[in-house]
Amino acid sequence: MSRGAVEDDNSDASAQGAERRAGALSRRVILDAATEMIDQQGVQQLTMRRLGTWCGVEAMALYRYVSGREDLLTGVVDNIIDTLYEDQLASRESEDGGWQDYLQRVAHGVRRIALDHPQLFPAIATRPPEAPWVRPPLRSLKWMETFLATLRGFGFEREAAVAVYRSFTTFLLGQLLLEVAALGAPLSPAQDAIDGGAPAPLDLRKYPNLLELAPMLAEDHSLAEFEESLEDLLDRIESNFPAP
Numbered sequence: 001m002s003r004g005a006v007e008d009d010n011s012d013a014s015a016q017g018a019e020r021r022a023g024a025l026s027r028r029v030i031l032d033a034a035t036e037m038i039d040q041q042g043v044q045q046l047t048m049r050r051l052g053t054w055c056g057v058e059a060m061a062l063y064r065y066v067s068g069r070e071d072l073l074t075g076v077v078d079n080i081i082d083t084l085y086e087d088q089l090a091s092r093e094s095e096d097g098g099w100q101d102y103l104q105r106v107a108h109g110v111r112r113i114a115l116d117h118p119q120l121f122p123a124i125a126t127r128p129p130e131a132p133w134v135r136p137p138l139r140s141l142k143w144m145e146t147f148l149a150t151l152r153g154f155g156f157e158r159e160a161a162v163a164v165y166r167s168f169t170t171f172l173l174g175q176l177l178l179e180v181a182a183l184g185a186p187l188s189p190a191q192d193a194i195d196g197g198a199p200a201p202l203d204l205r206k207y208p209n210l211l212e213l214a215p216m217l218a219e220d221h222s223l224a225e226f227e228e229s230l231e232d233l234l235d236r237i238e239s240n241f242p243a244p
Helices: 003-012 014-022 027-041 048-055 069-094 099-116 121-126 141-153 158-182 208-217 222-240
Strands: none
Touching: 027 048, 027 069, 048 069, 069 099, 069 121, 069 141, 099 121, 099 141, 099 158, 099 222, 121 158, 141 158, 158 222
């Protein structure tokens, strides 16, 4: 995104900033504003100064609630994952499904986050979790505890529950990072610096199979691929760790 485009976007945010200025700032208000800004401009554009403009206040006013950009990013990620946790916990308590239903709901909840916030999902995948053995995107101690407790409640032994946790989180990260990358989300600092111009036309004449299959390869089957991969994962879990 060009500097001029960012400045225009910040100007467009003046009405939103006026609304926030009229109300009381809080950590939650600031995190919500940062989420909006990242969704629209990308995580690379997030600075305390720009967020202050977005909120209609001086950047120094934000430091009462966040200690800096790193705290801000961690807070945004935690806020999104906590919202998913509360939604899934309420759903779990109100429904009487099996372990397959539970994993389906969690997987689709995480995928909804990835597609609603593609610019943020790489941060969800890479921010340091609460402990080195906690894996993103289910990256908090309470998520891990609830996940393992749920599986054990369905009859999985300790080793099986841990193996499922590892397989499930690996599946989610691999599949969903591919999806958000296809939506244009940068996955590395090197990619952040690439000018976002139109790619040069490809000359596929030396690659007859690619030339023939390019239209098919370009088709978007993300949802079907997600469903198929998830079903394969659940089948493998059921075969390797049958619950009583």
